[in-house]
Amino acid sequence: xxxxxxxxxxxxxxxxxxxxxxxxxxxxxxxxxxxxxxxxxxxxxxxxxxxxxxxxxxxxxxxxxxxxxxxxxxxxxxxxxxxxxxxxxxxxxxxxxxxxxxxxxxxxxxxxxxxxxxxxxxxxxxxxxxxxxxxxxxxxxxxxxxxxxxxxxxxxxxxxxxxxxxxxxxxxxxxxxxxxxxxxxxxxxxxxxxxxxxxxxxxxxxxxxxxxxxxxxxxxxxxxxxxxxxxxxxxxxxxxxxxxxxxxxxxxxxxxxxxxxxxxxxxxxxxxxxxxxxxxxxxxxxxxxxxxxxxxxxxxxxxxxxxxxxxxxxxxxxxxxxxxxxxxxxxxxxxxxxxxxxxxxxxxxxxxxxxxxxxxxxxxxxxxxxxxxxxxxxxxxxxxxxxxxxxxxxxxxxxxxxxxxxxxxxxxxxxxxxxxxxxxxxxxxxxxxxxxxxxxxxxxxxxxxxxxxxxxxxxxxxxxxxxxx
Numbered sequence: 001x002x003x004x005x006x007x008x009x010x011x012x013x014x015x016x017x018x019x020x021x022x023x024x025x026x027x028x029x030x031x032x033x034x035x036x037x038x039x040x041x042x043x044x045x046x047x048x049x050x051x052x053x054x055x056x057x058x059x060x061x062x063x064x065x066x067x068x069x070x071x072x073x074x075x076x077x078x079x080x081x082x083x084x085x086x087x088x089x090x091x092x093x094x095x096x097x098x099x100x101x102x103x104x105x106x107x108x109x110x111x112x113x114x115x116x117x118x119x120x121x122x123x124x125x126x127x128x129x130x131x132x133x134x135x136x137x138x139x140x141x142x143x144x145x146x147x148x149x150x151x152x153x154x155x156x157x158x159x160x161x162x163x164x165x166x167x168x169x170x171x172x173x174x175x176x177x178x179x180x181x182x183x184x185x186x187x188x189x190x191x192x193x194x195x196x197x198x199x200x201x202x203x204x205x206x207x208x209x210x211x212x213x214x215x216x217x218x219x220x221x222x223x224x225x226x227x228x229x230x231x232x233x234x235x236x237x238x239x240x241x242x243x244x245x246x247x248x249x250x251x252x253x254x255x256x257x258x259x260x261x262x263x264x265x266x267x268x269x270x271x272x273x274x275x276x277x278x279x280x281x282x283x284x285x286x287x288x289x290x291x292x293x294x295x296x297x298x299x300x301x302x303x304x305x306x307x308x309x310x311x312x313x314x315x316x317x318x319x320x321x322x323x324x325x326x327x328x329x330x331x332x333x334x335x336x337x338x339x340x341x342x343x344x345x346x347x348x349x350x351x352x353x354x355x356x357x358x359x360x361x362x363x364x365x366x367x368x369x370x371x372x373x374x375x376x377x378x379x380x381x382x383x384x385x386x387x388x389x390x391x392x393x394x395x396x397x398x399x400x401x402x403x404x405x406x407x408x409x410x411x412x413x414x415x416x417x418x419x420x421x422x423x424x425x426x427x428x429x430x431x432x433x434x435x436x437x438x439x440x441x442x443x444x445x446x447x448x449x450x451x452x453x454x455x456x457x458x459x460x461x462x463x464x465x466x467x468x469x
Contacts, residue, residue, distance in 0.1 A: 023062035115406035151178025168302035190217035198246035223439040230262030254404035257447035291403035405451035
């Protein structure tokens with residue numbers, strides 16, 4: 001029988017922090033302070049719900065987060081327990097205090113990435129189960145052979161339905177190609193519409209892996225500055241008056257790296273210019289799912305008046321970066337060209353993984369995961385904002401992002417951003433070097449991803465940065 005832990009959790013129902021996160025944080029604190037030690041069993045979710053006077057689903061969500069983050073572990077038919085390694089860390093710390101021995105702890109390598117999701121939250125158990133079930137079916141032979149180069153038919157139908165209902169688009173499954181991540185989508189799009197000597201407009205600062213895909217297809221890049229409401233449309237018009245522009249690459253929802261959203265006025269003007277000058281808008285909607293406001297802004301590709309577009313999305317951000325499933329949507333003519341090129345480098349995608357993800361979509365697992373993840377990320381975003389205000393007030397300029405998994409901060413003082421990068425690296429803290437998203441001259445700014453970090457790591461990194469600014 002499980003030994004109930006005497007709970008002393010004070011829940012604040014007026015707090016902005018979700019109740020399940022308050023429960024999760026209280027259990028983490030109990031583990032860190034030694035109130036809960038390795039192997040301790042927690043009461044069942046029903047008993048916890050009764051003790052805390054909350055809905056059982058709330059407790060289940062809290063436990064899921066703790067299991068995903070590695071604080072707890074479940075054992076079939078036995079229950080939920082504190083992970084073994086955690087209490088060993090606590091006891092070793094206590095022993096050091098008792099022996100009064102000053103031992104220098106090794107520096108952890110703290111990484112502010114460019115906005116990657118926390119893989120520990122990913123529904124990996126559900127995905128693994130769906131993957132195994134596919135092999136246990138009597139019809140498994142049907143998915144073991146070659147399939148369509150555009151991807152699994154039912155998966156494409158599901159994505160088309162999602163894009164039509166949630167992102168305001170109007171497309172069919174035969175206007176979609178499944179790819180091994182968004183970078184492959186970028187490569188295929190480039191080789192579909194570009195040839196040597198073509199001119200492509202890109203955001204500056206912007207996403208260099210996309211630039212490399214365009215250059216690999218023979219294109220020449222022209223930078224366009226990014227303003228507080230997105231792309232500088234006046235600069236786009238000036239290019240169009242004197243040059244034959246083939247395409248423009250944009251990240252309008254949460255611009256990479258600055259996180260700004262392209263305004264409605266500029267969206268409509270860009271569509272007008274695209275139709276007038278016959279250039280293609282390549283829209284990379286890399287993190288549409290992570291939005292903390294009322295609802296995400298609809299993609300440029302959803303506007304019915306737009307003639308030439310390629311829309312790129314990904315499941316790698318939804319589940320985990322290692323899951324290489326992306327997609328692109330465009331006209332039937334473009335998709336046919338893309339499919340033909342796809343067959344040259346890769347006959348088909350990962351049909352089994354596509355089926356597995358489709359199962360999670362149909363079961364509602366992806367929807368529930370995103371709902372939970374957005375609550376976690378919103379809480380982390382708000383905490384990160386509080387750190388910036390606490391340690392960097394007066395030293396930086398930033399705008400709180402309504403979505404995405406990163407902040408863009410600009411130092412007020414004249415500094416050498418590459419020098420800051422090297423100094424932080426020597427302290428075991430890694431940030432993205434600004435030259436990684438600068439077209440020519442190094443942009444003065446830092447993109448700091450927060451989603452995969454703990455609150456302690458965030459604070460450690462921001463305090464170190466504050467000392468250098």
